Structure formats: C-alpha cells, structure tokens
Amino acid sequence: MERVSANLAYGGVQGVYRHASDATGTDMTFSVYVPPHAPGAKLPVVWYLSGLTCTHANVTEKGEFRAACATLGLILVAPDTSPRGEGVPDDPAGAYDFGLGAGFYVDATEEPYAANYRMWSYVTEELPALIAAEFPADMARQSILGHSMGGHGALTIGLSFPDRFRAVSAFAPIVAPGQVPWGEKALTGYLGTDRSGWRRHDAVALIEDGARVPALLVDQGEADGFLKEQLRPELLAIECEKAGIDLTLRMQPGYDHSYYFISTFMADHLRWHAERLG
C-alpha cells in the first residue's frame, strides 16, 4: 500500500492510499480519515460508498464528515466506485451510468466486465483486510453508509452482513435496482439477463427474500431529480414495513442529489452510527 497524500485535519489524518488489488486486477485508490486518538487505541470503522461518476475524492473533499468523525472517534473509509486504468472496459458508449465510475458494488459475471468489475469482493473482503492490517481499526465495530449507487451498495452489503455492520444508512439510495432504469442497465450489463441473479444486489429484493437488519436510516431530498424514476424510496418503506425493519425515512423538502444535501445531514448519520458502534 502506497500513501498518495496525508493531510492533518481536525486533529486527525486524512490520507489517500493506492494499492494493487487482487480483486479487480487494477490499482485501486481509496481515502481513510483517522481521527485523533490515544496511542494504541482501536477505533470503529465507518464505510462510505460513493455514487455514480464519483471516486474517493468527492466525499473526501465535499462530504464534511471530518468534524463529526473527530468528535465521535470514527475512522471513515471511502473506496472508489469501480476499477480504473488501461485495459479496464468501460460502457460501450461512454455513458456515466455503467462501467468506469459505476461499478454498482457487484462481482460481474458478464464479459468483458468479469475480470475487473469485482467491487463486491473488493469492498467486502480485500479492502477490509487491508484496513484491518494498516490502520488502528476495530473491525468488530463497523458500519456502512453511502449515496445513490453507493446507498445501494451500503444497503445491499449491510443487509448481507448483518453481523458485521452495526449501523446501515444512506443518502438518496437506489433501493430497488431491479425495478429502475439505472439498475436494470447495470445489473444486465454486469450480471446478465437472468433476474434471479440480481436479487442479492437489490435491497428491496433482499428484504423480500428474508435479509434483516434492526434499523435503517435514509435521508432523501424531495427536490432530487432522480427521486421518482431511479431512487423510489417508497419501495423500501413498503418492504421494511412488511419485514418489521425499523426504517427512518426522512424526506427532506428542497434538497437535491448533491453533496450540498449529503454534507447537510452527514453529521446526523455519523452520530446515528456512533450510537450503534458503542
């Protein structure tokens, strides 16, 4: 692992790192904020998964999470959203919603994506092992959140590893990729046309199939241009109601899909995570 940069911030260190990933077969870049802490202390780890077109940099620069992480004593890890580099296949038309910057947190089975697009394995296996080895991380206390496509990632990963993540939350998540255009395109492209294989990468379908977490927190802007066609939080609300999952879905009047929305509610989410991380 190579340190790309390190900047003191709020008494802790905001670092950016690069490593050769076995999962994706590419170099991967990610950021980690380690708050001020006592020597030898191990700190809870919050995973933040980013949305379409983003890298680690968007939340690192615009997420406004460091003040809360420093106060609450939380490490925050922000992975990239896809493999990148020479030879990594992109969307055939160069669209923003598939390929580079749009890995959707799945392990692709379709060619030509299967070799590199293994973001599920990367985020759930390879990167956690690296974080555990290289940072003062208490891996018994993890939580996960994300935005949009990364909200989809946070929900599906959180629902799939209920013993690993003590808190799961999202900003404007894609809750049912199997039922919306972004998700249908991505899951078809990465996983093929057999929709049964999509269900473990669809939060609403996962809950329908029995996945459970005690509670979920979701903030959704009412002025978000993607709300009605791509995000559809009401589908999650219906499924959580049926499943007895304690969903706090906050519709936020006037807020859009941007980091201005995310940063406004970031500290709320981190406090909610901290309460559950102990």
Add this chain to the structure above:
Amino acid sequence: MERVSANLAYGGVQGVYRHASDATGTDMTFSVYVPPHAPGAKLPVVWYLSGLTCTHANVTEKGEFRAACATLGLILVAPDTSPRGEGVPDDPAGAYDFGLGAGFYVDATEEPYAANYRMWSYVTEELPALIAAEFPADMARQSILGHSMGGHGALTIGLSFPDRFRAVSAFAPIVAPGQVPWGEKALTGYLGTDRSGWRRHDAVALIEDGARVPALLVDQGEADGFLKEQLRPELLAIECEKAGIDLTLRMQPGYDHSYYFISTFMADHLRWHAERLG
C-alpha cells in the same frame, strides 16, 4: 446578475452567480451562502477571499463554512481571485502566481494588466453594491477573512476600511508582499517597480504607516511549505506588537496550506467574526 446554480444546504441556499463587471470589464462569478433566516431579516456579511489558483469554487466546495454560517446566521460571499475570459492577459509564462487566478486584490496600473486586473475596486466597491442590492445583507455589519493571497487581501482591505469591517482574520496569509517573492513578483507586475505604491497593498507596511484595527486572528500551519519564504507571519506579529493591535496568531503544529487546514479552523473564525458582528 445571473444565477448559475442554487443548492439547499444546512437549511440555507448556496448560490453561484455571474454578472458583467464594470470594474474588470469581464464576466465575474462568485458564490453566496445565505443561511436560513426569518422573512425580511437582514444578515451580517462575511467576505472570504481565496488564494492563488482558486476560484469561488474551492472554498464553496471544501471550506466547510455552511454549518457554522447556518448556526450563526452569517451570509458568506466568495469572489473569484482574478478577472477571466478571452482577451484577459495572463502571466507571460503561464505561471500560477501571477495573472489568472492571482489578482492579488489590487487595481493594476501596469500594462497590459491595467484594464482588467481591478480586483481592489471589484471587491471593495462593485461587488458590495451588488450584494447589498440582491441579497438580504446588513451592510452595516461586515467582516472579512481569507487564505494565503486572500489572507493578504483580507488584511489589506480590512486595514484600509476599519469602519466597514468589524472583524478581520486570515488563514496562512501573505502578510508582507513587499518582502517576499510571490508579492514582489505580483506587485511589480501589477503596480510597477516603484515600491512606494506597494505599501497600501502590504499589511505590514499599512500598519507601519498608521493603519489600525482593534484585533486580528491568524491561523498558520507549522507544516505549511510556504511558511518561511512567502508567508512570514512573524513580520505581522512584530508590527502588531509595535502598533498595539491585538493579534491572535495561532501556530498550528502539523497543519499545511490546504483546505484540510482551513476547514479545520473555519468554524473558529466564523464564531470569532459572529461575536464581533453582533
């Protein structure tokens, strides 16, 4: 004035605006954050001047000022750092420290810069009139801060208009441009070789020549690579001591010149401003 964008954030509106400037003879872009407020209320105005290479966007995206502005009820205005556009002359070699992105908050007298590089008039006259006309601004309650070259701007403008600005502060400012390479290059290029004309654009010289403010707050990272050659806060400390100006100069161990440093101490500065803005 044209609204380029507007995003709800922390209950207020982060806007970006563009207008045709008489002062610079170009279109100018700036950002304004208006916090949540009662209908009809007029709010204090904090001016933030940015450093070399920056536009309004750097602090708008990375400054982490909105949480504090929302709590404290402060408008924050972030102008650009130079004129831009076709026909605006740049540094002959395209260097980062002169010309575009490096206006140094002076009215140039030297050719070919004199026509467009009128950032002093723009920031002290034209833009304030626009802010007063277009936003819920109480122009009787203004303060100013800035970073690096913008710290230079905040100090020189604050010292020049002591009745206008109730608080003046800076992050890693250029305190004595007449004595450091960045400043010598810029002031020569914009104002010519007669150093007597530089003194009203040099905070240390201004104080030496009798300019006064009640108090100054300066944060300076000790790991800032520009500290010893370009910034030299000790020159300001010596002059404030002589002049009886209450300078709080906080040397911050480990902090660099980046927005990771600025954002860490932004809320501190805004609280200090709010106390003085009433």
